[in-house]
Amino acid sequence: MTMVPTIGHKGLAQYLALSTDYYMALGSGTSSEAADNTVLSSEFVAGSLVRVSVTPTRTDNTLTFSNIFTSTTNYTITEAGIFESTNLIIRHLNSTEVSVVNAQQFKCIFTMSI
Numbered sequence: 001m002t003m004v005p006t007i008g009h010k011g012l013a014q015y016l017a018l019s020t021d022y023y024m025a026l027g028s029g030t031s032s033e034a035a036d037n038t039v040l041s042s043e044f045v046a047g048s049l050v051r052v053s054v055t056p057t058r059t060d061n062t063l064t065f066s067n068i069f070t071s072t073t074n075y076t077i078t079e080a081g082i083f084e085s086t087n088l089i090i091r092h093l094n095s096t097e098v099s100v101v102n103a104q105q106f107k108c109i110f111t112m113s114i
Contacts, residue, residue: 010061013114017058023083025051040081048072066109071100
């Protein structure tokens with residue numbers, strides 16, 4: 001077994017935080033999360049909740065991605081993800097649907113500990 005010391009985790013997080021090519025996406029898909037997911041199962045590609053560029057903040061070995069979306073129509077959100085360029089690196093499937101109505105704000109936060 002190989003162990004990465006704490007300083008190695010912090011260094012990796014620092015390296016990952018340097019990328020400027022991260023995106024957050026929301027969707028309405030319900031397919032189960034799986035290790036081989038490469039896309040959200042039903043990403044919003046039109047309207048006010050489309051994919052946006054995000055810049056992570058870093059604290060030690062933790063990266064946090066966040067964005068506040070403002071809806072211009074009604075949506076039902078069931079999934080969200082973080083992409084590095086076009087590669088899905090984090091996907092979350094909500095256990096319940098989140099309904100967002102016109103002019104409502106929706107804050108999405110992902111925290112990744114390394």
